[in-house]
Amino acid sequence: MIAVSACLLGFNCRYDGKCKKNSALIKLLKSEKILPICPEELGGLSTPRAPSNLVEGNGFDVLDGNAKVINSYGDDNTEAFIKGAYAVLDRIRKQKIKLCFLKDKSPSCGVGEKYLTGVTAALLIREGYIVEEFS
Numbered sequence: 840m841i842a843v844s845a846c847l848l849g850f851n852c853r854y855d856g857k858c859k860k861n862s863a864l865i866k867l868l869k870s871e872k873i874l875p876i877c878p879e880e881l882g883g884l885s886t887p888r889a890p891s892n893l894v895e896g897n898g899f900d901v902l903d904g905n906a907k908v909i910n911s912y913g914d915d916n917t918e919a920f921i922k923g924a925y926a927v928l929d930r931i932r933k934q935k936i937k938l939c940f941l942k943d944k945s946p947s948c949g950v951g952e953k954y955l956t957g958v959t960a961a962l963l964i965r966e967g968y969i970v971e972e973f974s
Contacts, residue, residue, distance in 0.1 A: 841868060842931045844942040845875035847973055852877040856887035859942060864973050874934055878947040878959040882923025884916065891916050893946050898924075898961030908946055908958065920947060924959040928966060939963055943972040 846853045849860040880886060889910040896906030901917060908920040924947070931939065941948035941960055949957040950972040956964070963970050 840872040840874055840934050840936050842874045842876050842927070842934075842936050842939040843868065844940065844945070844948050844973075845877040845880075846942055847940065848873065848875050850875060850877065852880050852886050854879070854886070854888050854890045859974070861973050864940065868940075874930060874936060876927045876930065876939075876959075878923035878927050879920065880923070881926035882916075882919035882921070884919050884923075889914070891920070891946050893955050893957070897955040898946075898949075898958040899956060899965070901958050902961055902965070920958040923947065924962040927959050928962055931963070931968065936968070938969045939971070941970055941972050943974045948972070 846858045847861045849858050851858050889912050891908050891910045894907045894909045900906035907917045910916050945957050947957045947959045950960045950970050960970050
């Protein structure tokens with residue numbers, strides 16, 4: 840089983856209430872069992888919601904208490920992002936998942952140089968999971 844950002848699978852769970860369906864990824868995974876995940880919804884944020892950004896660091900810094908996640912209205916969503924990351928971790932542990940395909944350029948799921956590593960991606964990387972990003 841593979842964990843995949845739900846928005847990549849066509850679920851309308853992004854901050855703007857839309858999805859970023861990736862047909863090539865869906866085709867690639869057609870014979871796989873998939874666990875759709877949306878850390879922001881699992882953290883208690885509504886859809887749609889104001890866009891959030893990492894402030895003063897990346898997802899690793901957020902987990903360490905040295906950075907925050909702030910939305911466009913100035914509201915601190917750090918707690919919701921951390922809660923959602925741990926909810927994802929719990930779900931993938933229960934399913935014994937080792938591989939996660941996450942949405943790029945996301946304060947939750949982004950990985951690597953294109954965007955600061957998001958909170959959920961950082962937690963999964965720390966816990967030893969293989970995390971790859973898709974657009």
